[in-house]
Amino acid sequence: MKHWLMKSEPDVFSFSDLKKKKTEPWSGVRNYQARNFMRDDMKKGDLIFFYHSSCEIPGIAGIAKVASAPYPDPTQFDKKSEYFDPKATKENPRWILVDVSFEKDLPRVITLEELKKEKELSEMRLLQRGNRLSILPVTSQEFEFILKLT
DNA sequence: GCCAACGTTGGC
DNA sequence: GCCAACGTTGGC
Numbered sequence: 001m002k003h004w005l006m007k008s009e010p011d012v013f014s015f016s017d018l019k020k021k022k023t024e025p026w027s028g029v030r031n032y033q034a035r036n037f038m039r040d041d042m043k044k045g046d047l048i049f050f051y052h053s054s055c056e057i058p059g060i061a062g063i064a065k066v067a068s069a070p071y072p073d074p075t076q077f078d079k080k081s082e083y084f085d086p087k088a089t090k091e092n093p094r095w096i097l098v099d100v101s102f103e104k105d106l107p108r109v110i111t112l113e114e115l116k117k118e119k120e121l122s123e124m125r126l127l128q129r130g131n132r133l134s135i136l137p138v139t140s141q142e143f144e145f146i147l148k149l150t
Numbered sequence: 151g152c153c154a155a156c157g158t159t160g161g162c
Numbered sequence: 163g164c165c166a167a168c169g170t171t172g173g174c
Binding site for chain 2: 163164165166167168169170171172173174
Binding site: 058 | 158159160161
């Protein structure tokens, strides 16, 4: 099983929003690398760190999981959506997503500040310079280590 | 195929 | 609000 970290701005869609809704299609990803992770590497049941970005206290807010196989992001076909892509067609969809579902709460938010302090996490993708990807792989070792921080 | 210009991300 | 870093676009 692979592990992931997915960023979301809590003002737009927070971990508690996911908990309320149970499952959410991860629409709106418009970056090829992030898309490829969802299309090629994610498997139903993979565990996800749900990360809050661009907010007062950035950090990992909870655990989610991949809840579907990959399928075309419907917002790319929707002219009224801010994610509409005129170059995408039903025959040739450009943007692929998976459903993400609530898995479990963490005892507390694990802050970015905290993660940065851990020597064991110095290689973590999230902490590398200039990382802007909204979906990142997390190694099993990193995943287990971070769980123990709570 | 190169690269300058521009837009976006996200921590601070 | 600032700005570093990076992705995308489009002219050539």
